[in-house]
Amino acid sequence: MYFSYTDEEVEYLKKRDKKLAAAIEVIGPIRHEVEPEIFPALVHHIVGQQISGAAQRAVWARVREGLGEVTPEKILARGAEGIMPFGLSARKADYICDLARRAASGEFDAEALRGMSDEEAAEYLCRLRGVGLWTAEMLLTFTLQRRDVLSFGDFGIRRGLRMLYRHREIDRERFERYRRRYSPCGTLAAMYLWEIAGGALPGAADPAAAEKKPRAAKCAEGRKKGS
Template identity: 35%
Template sequence: MRAPELSEETLATGVVALSARDRDLAAVVARFGPPPLWARDPGFGTLIQIILEQQVSLASARAAYLRLLAVIGEPLPERVLVLTDDQLKRVGFSRQKAAYVRALAQAIVSGAFEIDALDSLDDERARSALLTLKGIGGWSADIYLLMALRRADVWPGGDLALAIAVREVKRLRKVPGPERLATISRAWRPWRAVAARVLWHHYLSTPRTRGSARRSA
């Protein structure tokens, strides 16, 4: 069965439900207000952005994506495939990320990967389909499900900003690893994607001197 899609209304419902069962998340909401929906349009362009965001800051990835759009206009697989390695390098793609985006574009053009079909799949099957793509790991697949498909119960366990936020909100002695994060997040089902937004809201709203957390693949 397809997972529910988050909207402004269902996000608010999830925030209320989580606040009632977790006083630490309730404190974040009381201090900073409800989190934004942080939705993205499903499709090729968003997957390009997610690939660019791997291991770099969001600002750096955003700048590279905007430079790409300045060259190709609408982000279509066919337009990416005609770009040379030098063109991709000039807009900010590493050699590895250029290879990932080319492989993604080729998979879509050839029909090997049907990106529009993800919307009809449940979370597990949609995630598995994304993981067949070169350069798409667990974090990238989870972010696409969480933000583009707006699934309500996806937990991106490889996100360092979330791990830092959990340590701060739960007052842990150290930043929890993926296994402990998975254990902690079980209490937030079926609203783990809403909990992630609350925690990101805390992370982004809390003054900090260190740089933005980097994302894994």
């Protein structure tokens, strides 16, 4: 299952921003997988915190293979020590078990999120241990498919903005200007920014990375002279 969007949303973004419009024309249609079930999706996002995409995929594959179905009951049956061998840190295993306990007891009502606004859902999710704003925003994006989510806390989105608009830095004030420009189609804009950050736009480079290279070269030269 993939994130769904309309031609009208694409055209809206094109009209709002010429540079993004040009990028969309080059990149073309995009497909980003979504996870429709809230509880396993939330576990998946906790698994992926602070690790690379490749590591997340590997650990998540072991979690799914080991549990069969990612449910509160199956997690609680194994406990934190039982799920750590899948590749989880003790802290993440504890967070996931706490989430499972709350879901099993009804303290956390995953389905209630569907009827909440973006702000209400993010606040509700952030009450959970191990869930911060970025994790909440990823759930809003890849499970609830909300239309106007652009995460300042996401490195890939900020990198995509730098590459598209040639900025060395994306501070909060500059980010908010783009967020307002893309609204109410911020989620689709985020999808394209992730594509750009991943190299889908030929010739686009990250000015922040380019700025670091001369410094690194200078340091290397200094080490060579000193050897």
